[in-house]
Amino acid sequence: MRALFIITLLLPLAAASGQSGQKQITSLNEALELAYANNPLAVADSGKKKLTCQVKSSWFLLLFQIQKLKTLQTHQQYLHDLERVASLHYETGEIDYEQKSCLIRNVAEVETRTAISANNLDITSNRLRQLLFADIAVSPADSSLNTYQVVKGLAISGPMETELAAKTSDNALFINYTAFTRQKDIENLQLELDGFFIELQFFESAGLPHAATVLSKSLVKLKAEEYNYLEFSDKLSVVFKTRLSYLETLNKYNQTAILLEYYAY
Numbered sequence: 001m002r003a004l005f006i007i008t009l010l011l012p013l014a015a016a017s018g019q020s021g022q023k024q025i026t027s028l029n030e031a032l033e034l035a036y037a038n039n040p041l042a043v044a045d046s047g048k049k050k051l052t053c054q055v056k057s058s059w060f061l062l063l064f065q066i067q068k069l070k071t072l073q074t075h076q077q078y079l080h081d082l083e084r085v086a087s088l089h090y091e092t093g094e095i096d097y098e099q100k101s102c103l104i105r106n107v108a109e110v111e112t113r114t115a116i117s118a119n120n121l122d123i124t125s126n127r128l129r130q131l132l133f134a135d136i137a138v139s140p141a142d143s144s145l146n147t148y149q150v151v152k153g154l155a156i157s158g159p160m161e162t163e164l165a166a167k168t169s170d171n172a173l174f175i176n177y178t179a180f181t182r183q184k185d186i187e188n189l190q191l192e193l194d195g196f197f198i199e200l201q202f203f204e205s206a207g208l209p210h211a212a213t214v215l216s217k218s219l220v221k222l223k224a225e226e227y228n229y230l231e232f233s234d235k236l237s238v239v240f241k242t243r244l245s246y247l248e249t250l251n252k253y254n255q256t257a258i259l260l261e262y263y264a265y
């Protein structure tokens with residue numbers, strides 16, 4: 001899957017809580033290595049497997065939040081440019097107050113969503129630092145968002161499964177039930193993953209190309225004065241709604257794939 005946007009984020013550097021000679025984390029591998037070194041959950045194999053899942057999940061969520069913020073900022077920039085020109089036309093009486101007021105409302109809405117997105121990015125960064133047990137800057141060298149590739153390794157029982165097995169070693173029925181429900185959970189995750197993949201195919205083949213066409217043609221029509229400012233703003237909403245929906249689906253795919261990897265392999 002191709003990535004739509006690329007952006008790099010450098011977060012403020014604070015004093016590290018765990019041990020780390022690094023100034024920043026720039027890749028998933030670096031994040032995993034630091035988590036294994038610092039986080040006490042990494043002592044047991046089952047704990048290390050769970051920690052791996054959590055770090056991967058947080059890392060890909062971070063990339064998603066970066067891309068989402070970048071998309072909203074691009075939408076916001078279009079609207080700011082539009083609002084600036086519209087304000088000049090309002091002063092000359094070329095557009096009425098209703099058009100100007102609606103445009104101001106649209107700008108405010110996207111600005112609000114952008115601010116919330118930036119806040120969520122900070123939250124995701126902090127949650128990743130919790131897993132790393134280090135107050136360290138997180139600056140992905142490559143912040144493009146692509147589909148996660150499941151790593152098929154040796155399956156290791158999670159801590160809950162190990163505890164259940166110890167408590168119910170003389171209860172074959174319960175053990176079989178646990179194995180059965182686990183298998184169905186894995187099957188459901190695979191089905192969910194397939195569904196998200198189908199959605200991604202739609203976006204890749206039709207949704208995103210259509211959005212690109214709408215944007216390019218709308219810019220031409222705005223310049224030719226075939227669209228007024230509100231019509232162009234509405235077209236922008238369609239374009240960026242599609243882009244954000246794509247990113248949301250890609251994030252769901254990645255989070256499901258990481259969870260499937262944890263339970264199945």
